[in-house]
Amino acid sequence: MKAARILRQFQALKPQIKTQTFPGPLSQAISKDIAQYQEDRSHQFVADYSKSSGNYIVDADGNTLLDAFAQVTHPQVGTHKSLDRSSIAIGYNNPALIELAKSDEFVTAAINRPALGNFPPSNWKQILEDGLLKKTPKGLEQLFTAMCGSCANESAYKAAFMAFRDRHHGTGFSEEELKSCMQNAAPGSPEYSILSFESAFHGRLFGSLSTTRSKAIHKIGVPAFDWPQVPWPSVKYPLEDHHEHNKAAEAASLDHVRHTIREHKHKKPIAALVVEPIQSEGGDNHASTGFFKGLREITKEEGVFMIVDEVQTGFGATGSFWAHDKWELETPPDMVTFSKKAQAAGFYHNLELRPSLPYRNFNTWMGDPIRALQAREMIQFIDKHKLVQQTSDIGDYIYETLKALSADSLIENTRGYKQGTFISFDMPTPAQRDLVVSKMRQRGVNIGGCGERAVRLRPMLIFGKEEADILLDTLKSVIKSI
Template sequence: MASFARSVPKVSPAVARASARVAVPSRKYATAAAAAAATATNGTEPSLFHNEPAGPVIRTQIPGPQTKPAIDRLEKVFDTRSLNMMADYRASSGNYIADLDGNVLLDVYAQIASIPVGYNNATLLKAATSPEMASAIINRPALGNFPQHDWAEILETGILKVAPKGCNQVFTGQSGSDANELAFKAAFMWKRQQQRGGAHVEFTEEEMLSSMNNAQPGAPNFSILSFKSGFHGRMFGSLSTTRSKPIHKLDIPAFDWPQAPFPMCKYPLDQYAAENAAEEKRCLEETERLLTTYHNPPAAIIIEPVQSEGGDNHASPAFFRGLREITKKHDILMIVDEVQTGVGATGKFWAHEHWDLPTPPDMVTFSKKAQTAGYYFGNNELRPNKPYRQFNTWMGDPARAILFRAIIEEIEALNLVENTAITGDYLYQGLEQLQQKYPNEIQSLRGKGQGTFIAWDSPRRDEVLAKAKTIGINIGGSGAAAVRLRPMLIFQRHHADILLEGLEKIFKA
C-alpha cells in the first residue's frame, strides 16, 4: 500500500491542546483482521492528520456538567430537540469531536456525512484565512448580476476540476435541497422547450398569463419520479420526492408526483444475485410503467446511488444501468443525487462511477462534503433559454467554493479517495468477522466495495448508538433500524480498529 504521509502545517493551539491531553490507548484487537493489519504495519501507519488525538477520552457522562447549562441556554432561543451532542469545535481535531467537558469521541458520523478532511484541517484553515476568502465573505456577490472577476477561475480550479464524466458546467446553490430543486426546474424548462420546438421559440401570451394563475399551459403538469425510501431534501419540491420518513412530510402540501419501488435487495448483494436480479427487474418494469402512464408526465427521475436517510439501501450497478436505458428510451432526464454519496465516500469520487453507465447522467447534484452545493450538467439545452429563469440573489457562494477547492487539494495531496477504498475494505472485513461472532447484532451488512459507506441493521439500533457514546464513539443511524457509518476521508485502519473494538464491547454487553 502506498504511503499517505506528508508534512502538514501545524493546527491551532486549541486543537494541539486537545491532542496533547489524550493518552495512547493500549488495545486488544477485536478481530483477527485488525490484529494482522496492526502487526503488518508494526503500529506505524502514517497518520493523515497532524496532532490528531490517539484515541477517545471519556471524562463525564454525555452531556456533562459543563455542557448541560450550555444546552439549557441554547434551548431558550433555539430548538434543541434534535440535538445529538453539543460540540466544542475549538477542541475537535481530525476524526475526533470534543465537547465542553473534555470528552473526545471518534466521529464516524461527521456532521451527517458532511466533514471531508477532518476538524480544524490546516489546509482548510489556510484557505479560510486567505485574503481571497476574506474578500468573498465580506463582499459576497450576487453572482447572477455581479460575479467577481475570478469566479470562472475558482470554478475551473475547484468545482469543475472534479466534475463527473460528461459534465462540463455547473449551477451553484446553497444546500442539497436547493441543488435538487434547481435541477428539477432545469428539467421542467428543458422538457417544455422540447415541446415548443426549441430554445428560439417565444412564449405565448396564454402561457405567460396562465403561469401567473398557476394554471396550464404556463404551469404544466409535469412531475419528477422518485423512489420509495428515497430522500432528496426538505424544501417543497424536493420534499415531494422525499419518501423516507413521515416526520419530514406531515402537514406539508405536496405535488402529485409518482413513486417507483426501489429494490428491496438481500445482502451481501453478490450472495443473492439471482433473487436480487429478479427484484431489480420488477422495479425497472414498474418504473417504466410509471414513466409512460402517470397522469402527470415525469420530466426526470431522481435517485441516490445509496438511499442514505431511507435506511442505506443498495442496488446493483445493473439496476442503475437499466434505469439509464429506460430514461434514454423515453427521453426523460436522469438526475443522480450525490449529496451524501459524493466526494470520495464510496471509494470513487462520485458513487455513480461504480455503475459503468452507457451514457452519463444528465445532472448530478452535490453538497455535504463539498461544503457548497449545486448541480453538474453537460447538455447546453439544460441552460434556460432566457436570463432570470434559473436565478436567485446569491446563486451559490464563492467563499464555500474556495473551501471546496481546498478540500479537493487535500484529497489529491493525500490520495484520500484511494485511502477510503482501502480503509473501507479493511473495515468491512472486520465487520464481517464481528457479524460471525454476533449475528443478532449485525444483520444485513452492506456496503462491500463501497469505501466506508457501510451500514447494517440492528434490532436495538438506538441503544447501540447511545452506548457508543459512552465508550467514545459517535455513530449515526438511518431508516428504521440501520446503523450507518459515515467517517471522514482521513479515516484510517487504526481508526477502524478503535471502532471495531468499541462495537465488540457494546455487543458483549
C-alpha cells in the same frame, strides 16, 4: 493505508469520556439555554469546534469522541429519526483549510459576497477550474452553483422542467402560457412531475420534499405536489451474496419505473427521475450497478431526464469520487447534484439543461464563493493524499471485518460492499441497535443509527487504519456485551 502521514497534520487526540452521563452536564445546560430561542430537542451534544481535531470531536464538557459520523444529522437514539448528511470531509481544523481561511482571497470573498449571476468576481472561473471543475462527472461540463442540498436539487428540478417543456414546445412562449403562469395554472405552470423512489430523501423544501419519501415526520402537515413514486428494489444483503434474487428484484423495480413513466405520459408527464446511488436517510438501501444502468436506459428511451442526487454520496466517501462513477454508464446522467461534504452545492449538467433565457433558473447569490474556495482546497487535499483510494481500502477492511463478525454475532445484513466507508449493518431489534449506538458513544466513539434497526458509519475521508481498529475493537466489545 498511509493515513499516519496525513494525520500527523492534526493534533493527536484519542477517545475519552470524562463525564458520568453523556451528553455531559455542560452540554445539557447549553442546550437548555439555546432552547429559549430555538429548538433544542434535536441536539445530540454541544461541540467545542476550536478543540476538535482531525477525526476527533470534542464536546463542551471536554469529552473527546472518535467521530465516525461526521456532522451527520442523526436520530436521538430511540426515535428512529435519522438523517444522513455527513458534512465534514477532511477533518476538523484541517491546517490546509485554516490556511485558506486566513488568506486574503478567502477574506475578500467572505465579506464582499457577490450576486454571482450579475457581478461575478474576476477570479470566479479560476476558482472553479482549480476546484469543482476538476471533478466534473463525465459528460457534464456545465455547473450550476447553489446554496444547499435542497436548493441544488430544486434548481435541478427546475432545469429539468424548463428543458422538458422546451423539448416538447420549443423555446418560444405562447400568450396563454405567459398569462396562466402568473395564475399558477397550466399551461404556463405545467402539470409536470418528478419521479422518485420510496424511502428516498432529496430535501425538505416544497419541491424537494415532494420527492422525499423516507419518513412521515418530514412531510406531515406540509402541502405537496401530487408526484409519483416507485418502489426501491427489495434486494437482500449482503448484496454480493444474493445475485439471483437481487437481479429479479431489480428487474421488477425497473419494470415499475417504465410502467409509471408511460402511464403518466399523457396526463401528468414525468420530466425527470431522481435517484440516490445509496438511499441513506431511508435506511442505507443499496442496489447493483445493473439497476442504475437499467434506469439510465429507461429514462433515455422514454425521454425523461435522469438526476443523480449525490448530495450524500459525493466527494469520495463511497470509494470513488462520485458514487455513480462506479456504474460506468455509456450515456451519463443528465444532472448530478452535490452539497454537504463539498461545502459548496449545486449540480453538474449537460448543455440542454441550461435554460433558453437568462434569469429563468436564477437566484440572488447563485452559490457562495467561499464555499467554492473550500471545495477547491478539499479537492486538492483529497487528490494530494489519495484519500479516495484510502477510503476505498479502509472501507473494504471495515466491511470485511464486519461481514466476518456477522457469522457469529448479532450483526445482520451488512451493507456497503465496495462502497468505501458508506457501511451499515442491522442489529436484530431496534432496542439493540439503540443500545449499540449509545454504548459506543459512552466509550467515545460517535456512530449513528438509521432506518428501523440499522447501525451506520459515516467517517471522514481521513479515517485511517488506526481509527478503523479503534472503531472495530470498540464495536466488537460493545456487541459482545449485549
